[in-house]
Amino acid sequence: MSVSTKQQRRMVLPELEAEKGKWKKIRKNDYALYIMIFLPLLYFVLFKYIPMTDIVVAFKDYNMFHTVWSSPWADELLKYFKMAFSSKDFLRALRNTIVLNFLDLLVGFPVPIIIALLLNEITIFKRFKRFAQTVLYMPHFLSWTIISGMALLVLAPENGLVNILLSRMGAKTIPFLSNKYLWIATYVGLGIWQSAGYTAIVYLASIAGINPELYEAAEMDGAGRMRKIWHITLPGIRPTIVVMLILNLGRILNISLERPYTMGNYLVRGVSDVISTYVYRVGIESQQFSLATAVGLFQSVVCVIFLVAANIICERLGERGIW
Amino acid sequence: MERQIMRLPERKRGSRGANKSKSNQVTNIIFLFLVFLLVLLCLLPMLNVAATSLSSELAIINRQVYFWPVQIDLEAYKNVFNDASMMHSLRLTAILTVVSATFSMLMTILCAYPLSQKTFVGRGLFNTIIIITMYFNPGMIPNYLHIKRLGLLDNFWVMVLPVGISVFNMIILKSFFQSIPQSLRESAEIDGASHWTILTRIYIPLSKPALATLTLFYAVGRWNGFEDARLYISSRNLYPIQFKLYQIINNLAAAESSMEGVAVKIAKEGMKTASIMFATIPILLVYPWLQKYFVTGVTVGSNKG
Numbered sequence: 001m002s003v004s005t006k007q008q009r010r011m012v013l014p015e016l017e018a019e020k021g022k023w024k025k026i027r028k029n030d031y032a033l034y035i036m037i038f039l040p041l042l043y044f045v046l047f048k049y050i051p052m053t054d055i056v057v058a059f060k061d062y063n064m065f066h067t068v069w070s071s072p073w074a075d076e077l078l079k080y081f082k083m084a085f086s087s088k089d090f091l092r093a094l095r096n097t098i099v100l101n102f103l104d105l106l107v108g109f110p111v112p113i114i115i116a117l118l119l120n121e122i123t124i125f126k127r128f129k130r131f132a133q134t135v136l137y138m139p140h141f142l143s144w145t146i147i148s149g150m151a152l153l154v155l156a157p158e159n160g161l162v163n164i165l166l167s168r169m170g171a172k173t174i175p176f177l178s179n180k181y182l183w184i185a186t187y188v189g190l191g192i193w194q195s196a197g198y199t200a201i202v203y204l205a206s207i208a209g210i211n212p213e214l215y216e217a218a219e220m221d222g223a224g225r226m227r228k229i230w231h232i233t234l235p236g237i238r239p240t241i242v243v244m245l246i247l248n249l250g251r252i253l254n255i256s257l258e259r260p261y262t263m264g265n266y267l268v269r270g271v272s273d274v275i276s277t278y279v280y281r282v283g284i285e286s287q288q289f290s291l292a293t294a295v296g297l298f299q300s301v302v303c304v305i306f307l308v309a310a311n312i313i314c315e316r317l318g319e320r321g322i323w
Numbered sequence: 324m325e326r327q328i329m330r331l332p333e334r335k336r337g338s339r340g341a342n343k344s345k346s347n348q349v350t351n352i353i354f355l356f357l358v359f360l361l362v363l364l365c366l367l368p369m370l371n372v373a374a375t376s377l378s379s380e381l382a383i384i385n386r387q388v389y390f391w392p393v394q395i396d397l398e399a400y401k402n403v404f405n406d407a408s409m410m411h412s413l414r415l416t417a418i419l420t421v422v423s424a425t426f427s428m429l430m431t432i433l434c435a436y437p438l439s440q441k442t443f444v445g446r447g448l449f450n451t452i453i454i455i456t457m458y459f460n461p462g463m464i465p466n467y468l469h470i471k472r473l474g475l476l477d478n479f480w481v482m483v484l485p486v487g488i489s490v491f492n493m494i495i496l497k498s499f500f501q502s503i504p505q506s507l508r509e510s511a512e513i514d515g516a517s518h519w520t521i522l523t524r525i526y527i528p529l530s531k532p533a534l535a536t537l538t539l540f541y542a543v544g545r546w547n548g549f550e551d552a553r554l555y556i557s558s559r560n561l562y563p564i565q566f567k568l569y570q571i572i573n574n575l576a577a578a579e580s581s582m583e584g585v586a587v588k589i590a591k592e593g594m595k596t597a598s599i600m601f602a603t604i605p606i607l608l609v610y611p612w613l614q615k616y617f618v619t620g621v622t623v624g625s626n627k628g
Contacts, residue, residue: 026444032518033437037449040434040488047469047485048456054465068468115361121354128355134614135362141606141613143547145565149572149599153375154368159592161371164386197365225350257463257550262569276463283464284554296462304459 058294064287080294090295093278096271100260101252103188109248111196113241116203117229136197144194148262151190152177183268190263202244203237210236243314250310253302275299369603376400376596383592399593403601411560412567413601416546419563423483424542430487431496431537436522438493439500440508457490463554470555481555482548482563489544492537499533500526536616539609546605564602571598 054068058080062071074080084090115136122129139147154161155176163173176186214232223231257276264272273281275295283292370390375383382393403409437443438450466485475481503526511521527534549565556562562570572595 027442029512029518030440030442030444033440033443036433036518036522037437040430041449041452043430043484043487044453044456047487048461051465051469052459052461054468055461057465057468068472118354118358118361121350122358124351125355129358132358132362135365137614138607138610139365141543141547141610142603143549143565145547145549145569145572146599146602149568149595150368150372152572153592153595153599154371159383159386161368161389164389193365193368197361225347257553261553262549279463280554284467289464289468293462293464296464300460300462307458 055293055297057290058297060290062290062293074290080290081298083291084295084298089273089282090278092270093273093275097253097255097274097276099271100184100187100274101255103184104191105245105248105252107188108192108196109245111192112199113203113237115196115200116207116237117233119200119204120207120233121225121229133197137201138197139194140198142194144256144258144262147190147194148259151186151263155186177263177265178267180268180271183263184271187260187263187272191259199244203240206237206240207233242317246310246314250306251303252306253299372596372599376593376600378593380593396593399597400600402594403597408559408562409567409571409598409601412562412564415561416564417605419479419482420542420545423486423545424538426483427487427489427492427541428534428538431489431493431541432522432527432534434488434493435496435500436518436526439497440518441505453490453493467554476555477557477561478555479561482545482551486545486548486551489541492540496530496533496537499530503529532616535612539613539616543606543609543613568598568602571595 057068057071059074059077060068060071061074062068066072076082119129119133119136122132153159155163155174157163157173157175157178160176162176166173174182176182210233214236215228218228218232253275255274255276257280260272260274261277261280264277279292279296279299282288282295367390371388374390374392375388376399377392377395377397378388379394379396380398382388382396387393434453438446438453440446470476470481470485475484507525508521511525516524547565548563549569552561552563552566556566
């Protein structure tokens with residue numbers, strides 16, 4: 001308590017004190033803020049910045065008997081990058097990553113917009129609408145392990161629900177997860193299943209921001225439902241669509257480990273092996289740390305460049321950027 | 324065209340209106356139907372898994388199970404309950420989730436509060452340091468080597484400490500703190516309150532909903548976490564539930580391909596679905612609370628990611 005009374009005397013007019021020095025002076029009371037942020041900063045340094053120094057492994061002949069710093073530099077500095085780009089496996093992983101992400105974008109991008117438009121147009125049965133939203137958002141909170149597990153069961157060639165229904169209708173069974181083209185389709189489909197509903201929230205929020213007078217004016221002019229969607233709602237959420245599209249393009253080389261890893265199997269390795277699974281296999285499983293780090297660094301750098309470019313484009317277009 | 328419509332006489336406009344409301348009803352029904360289809364598409368696979376987990380082996384063998392349990396049988400659940408390693412995983416993951424969410428929330432609050440204060444000198448610099456980590460990731464292997472050097476491999480805390488702060492969640496909380504009127508802080512300061520008092524007596528009580536949401540986000544993220552366990556955990560008694568589930572599903576997939584007898588295969592299918600249910604039900608239980616708040620979270624995030 002004695003501390004606080006002391007402070008009280010010192011802090012009669014905090015605002016005045018803060019303005020005294022034109023170059024910002026730290027207020028006595030704000031010292032506590034530095035104590036507070038110490039642990040979080042330590043966290044970022046320890047778990048985010050120090051690992052960045054380990055990137056040098058990509059330029060070194062690292063193995064388990066050396067530390068990162070004591071291992072010798074590679075005789076040719078870009079040895080492991082060259083090795084990666086002359087490796088068929090890596091090029092295949094790179095191709096697969098781009099193909100899967102591109103298909104995700106091409107097929108998956110419009111779906112949340114359509115869902116948002118549909119949900120927005122429901123004006124009757126509000127209860128049902130709320131229920132629909134609850135159900136459509138939910139898959140986002142299931143892990144890929146669960147989703148892949150369910151897919152494995154529901155799409156199983158003999159005892160899966162889908163194929164049981166198909167055979168009851170006299171159709172041929174479909175090998176969803178063992179044919180490579182069907183596997184790609186399943187991958188993209190499950191991606192939509194998981195995230196489309198949740199992503200629709202962003203568009204719904206954007207739609208909610210459209211000036212309602214525009215709709216009233218259009219109604220006066222005799223515009224129907226579809227015309228209002230086409231001429232008001234869609235142009236109204238155009239900025240959001242553009243930002244989302246560019247952001248997604250910026251992530252074209254980003255791919256999680258979990259989704260392809262839990263869904264993939266050896267039959268479809270040719271199309272399911274992507275950069276993340278490649279790095280995991282080469283780095284952790286076969287301990288070629290330098291090669292795997294080089295690949296990871298290549299991916300990270302391309303990702304940053306794409307993201308920065310995406311942000312610049314967003315700003316050029318007059319939209320708010322990502323930071 | 325539009326001008327013509329404007330000039331239409333009253334009577335005609337009226338009839339047009341009637342037509343419109345009729346076509347309006349039709350579109351309403353079409354839209355409702357489409358949304359209904361989407362809902363089914365989301366629900367039916369989950370229902371099928373739930374129904375399978377509750378059905379008898381015989382019904383599964385005869386391919387009778389669709390969306391409702393046939394010959395209700397809790398055998399699969401009993402098997403899961405009797406599987407010591409599965410129960411161990413569930414208990415471990417529950418503890419892990421609580422510990423991790425608590426730790427993450429403490430760190431996130433300690434990070435967000437200073438950054439929300441306008442008088443905090445160096446705020447911009449700290450902000451930049453933190454935001455950079457959102458965009459540049461050193462990659463799987465440097466992270467792995469670092470964790471190994473820290474001696475955290477195959478350690479309970481490797482699933483707590485490295486995932487301490489999600490920058491995205493931190494920004495959400497920061498924006499929430501920034502929306503609390505500065506005058507509250509100022510008057511408290513005049514009364515001699517330190518930042519610790521302001522944080523615990525004003526900011527935290529005022530942002531309970533936001534804190535609850537973020538805690539749930541962290542908890543769900545930890546419960547669902549798979550990748551870090553795959554990378555860093557190797558001993559069986561530290562397997563979190565997702566990893567355990569992955570093994571159950573895939574070992575059995577391997578067993579399937581090795582042409583075991585049909586009966587064995589199907590019995591395991593019941594166990595798979597039951598395990599999926601065990602991993603899913605906790606999420607479903609917290610989902611209503613989650614849903615109450617995440618809409619705001621997402622929109623805040625989309626404004627300033």
